Amino acid sequence: MHGELPCPACPKRRYPNRELCTLRHALPLLLLMSGFHSLRYFHMAVSEPSPGVPQFVSVGYVDGNLIDHYDSETGRTVPRADWMADNLDQQYWDIETQIGQRNQQVYRINLDTLQGRYNQSGRAHTLQRMLGCDILEDGSTRGYEQYAYDGRDFIAFDLDKMTFTAADAVAQITKRKWEKDRSEAARRKHYLKNTCIEWLRKYMSYGRAVLERKERPMVRVSGKEAHGILTLYCRAYGFYPRPITVSWLKNGEVRDQETEWGSIAPNSDGTYYTWASIEALPEEKDKYRCRVEHASLPEPGLFMWETESNLFTIILAVAFAILLTVVVTGFVFWKYKSGRKKKGYDSAAGTDGGSDSSAKRLWCGTRGDGRHPSSLCSPVGSAAGPATGLQERDTESPRAVGWGQGCGPG
Structure with a gap:
């Protein structure tokens, strides 16, 4: 493909600076380390969509929890976490939908461009983008952005060196274009070091009860x-x-x-x-x-x-202990009940109405079924009752669109 690719549109009301629209979604490649929080975005486009495989999909994650989703079949960005829906208003989701729709168009053109540069045709191709930021245990931060074409590395941004790393000759074309415009690296740095971290902190505050819970393995x-x-x-x-x-x-x-x-x-x-x-x-x-x-x-x-064999032995031992407990408890209860009955019979033989009194005492005593005696002894009619989007208008978006100022792969 020749010429410049169309740039994504950014709503000026929410995004007064063009650099805020530089970056978008990231694949949740979660690192095995403790004491850190992450915001990850991922979007993927396919050249030949099919039933169940949309032409464009983008998703966001906080600490591995899915927070939102956009695909070309629905054409809308929707919350996938209750705490996102509860804290972000409809305008937020409308703007995210606009970004998703624009990305869908841009990625379709980017795929056509890369297929032409690789001289490919006749089969499905994919373009993926992974982007995000972390807050580490010591309070420091880091960010990353990389692209893949047909499942292979294409180009990546090195935040520390402020350079781009190309995986092959075709990616070198994109690298030269982006490095020619020195603002490309500066825009990405601004997003990864500021905008992304700011929104990660917001999301963490919205979902703290879920994100900071601990469940034992x-x-x-x-x-x-x-x-x-x-x-x-x-x-x-x-x-x-x-x-x-x-x-x-x-x-x-x-x-x-x-x-x-x-x-x-x-x-x-x-x-x-x-x-x-x-x-x-x-x-x-x-x-x-x-x-x-x-x-x-x-x-x-x-x-x-x-x-x-060991498990069988343990199971037998536990079963025997339970059986022994049941037998002992049953014997004690039987002895207790027999003694109470004998006492009741003696009382009935000596006084009028003693039988009723003893029966009541027996019914209200400790029972084998574990029910509390007060629930059985309360008279009818007693107090015991019957026996029965928060939206920051001037805050930068957590997302960004397309390839950047240059927009396409180059």
Whole structure:
């Protein structure tokens, strides 16, 4: 493709400065580290949309929690977290919708441009953008922006060096164009160091109850033996926040070089799960422990594999203890009830109406079903009752549109 690509439109009422429209969405590539908060945006365009695969999609995340969504099929940006809907007014969502619609047009043209430069045709192609910022535990910040074409790196912005890194010859065209206009890097820096961080702090205040909750991981250790090698698996489920460390120890020493880790993946309820495995000799299984470190745990937890025989023994012991408790409790209750009945019979033999009085005392005493006596002894009619968008008008947008001042890949 030749010539300049059309630039995205920015509502001047909300975005008086053009540089505020530079950046947009980011893929939530969450880092495994503790004590940080993140705002991530991601948008993706496909050259050949199909049912269930829109031509353009963009999503936003705070600390791995989906906060909003736009796609070309609905044509609107909508909240995906209750605390976003509760704190941001309709004008906010209308403006985000305008940005999404404009990005949809720009990305379609950008895809055509790249297909031409790569001399491609006849199959589906994708263009992705990942952008975001973090607030680290020590209060420092960082930002990042990168593009991918057909799932491969294309170009990335280095915030520290204020330069662009091109992955191939076609990306070099875009790099030269952006570096020719020195304001390109300055606009990106302004967004990543200021606008993005400002909105991350706002979102954190809106969703604090959700974002700062802590849910303990459920941990299960299992093993599978094959060809003389025992593979031990340590699985952690249902934890939040996302950062977690799962490691294998042998005789108390960490064995990271021998450990294989799975990704930290989201559950449908907003929690996460992950796993780690290690190979061991069957006769050495008792030397291994899985260590789990998480913000919800006061100290790291150590877990070992309980074989089926050990588990069966534990289950039998627990079942026996429960049965013994039931038998003893039943015997004590039977003795107590028998004694009360005998006392009632003696009283009935000595006085008129004693039988009714004893019956009432027995009914109002401690019962085997655990109900409180006051609920059974209150007379009818007694007090016990029957037996039954916040919008900052002058604040910069958390988002930005398109490729920047140059707009296209170059």
